[in-house]
Amino acid sequence: MLFPYYYDSNIPQKLATTFSSKAPNCWESPPTGLVPSPLSPITGSKIWTPYATSLWQCSKIYRLSVVSKYEIMKTHDLAFSSRPKTINGSKLIYDCKDVTLSPYGKYWRQVRSISVIHLLSNRMVQSFRNVREEETALMIENIKNSSSSSSSSLVNLTDMFVTLTNNIVCRVALGRKYSGTKGGRRFKELLATLGELVGAFNVGDYIPWLVWMNRINGLDAKVENISKEIDEFLEGVVEEHVDRSKREDSYSVNIGNENKHDFVDLLLQIQPENTSGSLVDRDTIKALILDMFVAGTDTIFTTMEWTMAELLKHPQIMKKLQNEVREIAKGKLNITEDDLVNMHYLKAVIKESLRIHPPVLLIPRESIQETKVMGYDIVAGIQVFVNAWAIARDPLSWEDPEVFRPERFLNSSIDFKGHDFEFIPFGAGRRGCPGTLFAMNVNELALASVVHKFDLSLPDGSSGEDLDMTEAAGLIIHKKTPLIVVPTPYSC
Numbered sequence: 045m046l047f048p049y050y051y052d053s054n055i056p057q058k059l060a061t062t063f064s065s066k067a068p069n070c071w072e073s074p075p076t077g078l079v080p081s082p083l084s085p086i087t088g089s090k091i092w093t094p095y096a097t098s099l100w101q102c103s104k105i106y107r108l109s110v111v112s113k114y115e116i117m118k119t120h121d122l123a124f125s126s127r128p129k130t131i132n133g134s135k136l137i138y139d140c141k142d143v144t145l146s147p148y149g150k151y152w153r154q155v156r157s158i159s160v161i162h163l164l165s166n167r168m169v170q171s172f173r174n175v176r177e178e179e180t181a182l183m184i185e186n187i188k189n190s191s192s193s194s195s196s197s198l199v200n201l202t203d204m205f206v207t208l209t210n211n212i213v214c215r216v217a218l219g220r221k222y223s224g225t226k227g228g229r230r231f232k233e234l235l236a237t238l239g240e241l242v243g244a245f246n247v248g249d250y251i252p253w254l255v256w257m258n259r260i261n262g263l264d265a266k267v268e269n270i271s272k273e274i275d276e277f278l279e280g281v282v283e284e285h286v287d288r289s290k291r292e293d294s295y296s297v298n299i300g301n302e303n304k305h306d307f308v309d310l311l312l313q314i315q316p317e318n319t320s321g322s323l324v325d326r327d328t329i330k331a332l333i334l335d336m337f338v339a340g341t342d343t344i345f346t347t348m349e350w351t352m353a354e355l356l357k358h359p360q361i362m363k364k365l366q367n368e369v370r371e372i373a374k375g376k377l378n379i380t381e382d383d384l385v386n387m388h389y390l391k392a393v394i395k396e397s398l399r400i401h402p403p404v405l406l407i408p409r410e411s412i413q414e415t416k417v418m419g420y421d422i423v424a425g426i427q428v429f430v431n432a433w434a435i436a437r438d439p440l441s442w443e444d445p446e447v448f449r450p451e452r453f454l455n456s457s458i459d460f461k462g463h464d465f466e467f468i469p470f471g472a473g474r475r476g477c478p479g480t481l482f483a484m485n486v487n488e489l490a491l492a493s494v495v496h497k498f499d500l501s502l503p504d505g506s507s508g509e510d511l512d513m514t515e516a517a518g519l520i521i522h523k524k525t526p527l528i529v530v531p532t533p534y535s536c
């Protein structure tokens with residue numbers, strides 16, 4: 045007989061970290077911390093929940109995840125290569141026609157490869173270099189202007205990072221910025237709500253016959269309104285591109301020529317070839333655009349925000365980074381991407397930030413076939429959460445895991461590319477993040493430019509130790525409070 049188990053190392057994270065060293069080796073004993081949810085027989089839900097009654101059991105759940113990360117993401121990567129289809133995800137993202145939420149299969153392979161070829165490949169990412177450099181220079185100018193125009197010289201750095209990432213993704217995906225327009229500002233707000241709703245708990249996913257409750261508690265109405273507004277905005281974007289393409293004489297891809305064609309242009313080019321049973325229909329185009337915003341903007345600005353917060357908390361690390369950046373960029377007005385190649389400490393700082401503050405606790409996977417994990421039979425359709433947060437703070441893999449110490453990456457080959465399973469902020473395997481290169485290019489340039497151009501301090505002379513490092517709840521774990529700083533321009 046097959047028993048479904050639900051591996052959840054996410055509950056409760058901090059407790060689990062504290063007690064993990066006391067956990068017995070779960071290879072030797074059955075994972076008693078994982079038992080069927082007492083509700084399962086009543087609800088008929090396929091998901092069985094952890095039923096931890098003691099701290100010891102919590103720690104066992106955690107240990108299990110430490111071992112099973114290889115099992116899930118390497119040994120049985122194919123078996124766990126799908127995503128659970130949720131009610132909110134289906135309603136908000138065109139029936140999960142995007143890359144992130146679509147179930148494993150031919151369609152997912154096709155849309156993932158389209159997104160990589162037309163936006164996320166090394167070649168495409170390099171071709172957007174001018175966009176990154178222009179937008180970063182603009183952000184630096186804005187920081188300078190905001191600090192001089194406000195009497196208290198305070199600057200909301202979180203806002204600056206949000207605008208930067210939004211503008212970059214808008215320019216490369218949609219061909220222009222929308223931040224100055226009313227529609228663009230509303231789209232930004234809608235994306236924030238959409239992010240919350242995609243990750244929000246929907247009782248119908250777990251207890252299907254209680255789905256009616258969403259009509260009473262207002263969730264259904266909220267989801268419908270948001271998806272309608274987002275669809276109107278995206279329709280407008282696609283129509284604008286269709287009109288433009290009709291006017292252009294030649295409609296060939298020209299990556300070398302200042303990205304004459306953006307992501308939407310390229311998606312529209314694919315569309316006519318597949319008229320019957322088209323894989324890339326209008327909804328797919330809108331879903332893929334949305335995917336790039338949902339997966340690509342918050343994750344990037346969150347990394348910048350946490351990195352900067354840790355630098356403010358650790359002035360010696362900030363100084364060491366500034367010395368590296370200012371030495372390499374000596375005599376230059378602006379940092380270019382060529383300068384980044386030799387900024388080894390910068391790369392170590394960002395890695396350490398991703399280790400201690402991974403922006404995503406990994407998106408759930410779902411089993412597509414019967415498989416045996418660690419001696420346990422798992423049926424198809426079981427959700428699995430791999431907790432990147434807990435894994436990257438595991439004392440069995442990391443010395444002083446709670447300490448922010450970039451030096452640990454300096455003489456180490458450990459990278460985030462999905463081969464070193466103690467550090468997987470971008471996931472691993474078939475469903476690993478395809479936007480890693482895109483994200484790191486934006487992150488490195490922005491962070492290096494800020495520390496190059498400014499000395500930063502906290503308002504009212506407060507010290508880094510006072511900085512609020514509380515994490516906000518949600519799919520993307522950003523800082524609960526925005527990062528407000530006092531920037532003093534540094535004369536290069």
Ligand code: HEM
Pocket residue numbers: 143144145156164335336337339340341343344347402403404405406407468469470471472473474475476477478479480482483
């Ligand atoms: C620091 C920035 C980023 C982080 C930390 C991050 C993290 C992740 C993680 C953890 C996953 C799930 C991996 C798994 O299940 O194994 C993922 C998936 C994904 N990411 Fe990212 N990501 C980042 C930036 C981006 C960017 C910039 C884009 C695109 C513009 C992007 C597009 C995607 C997509 C499309 C998927 C779904 C892949 C699939 O299911 O096949 N990400 N990301």
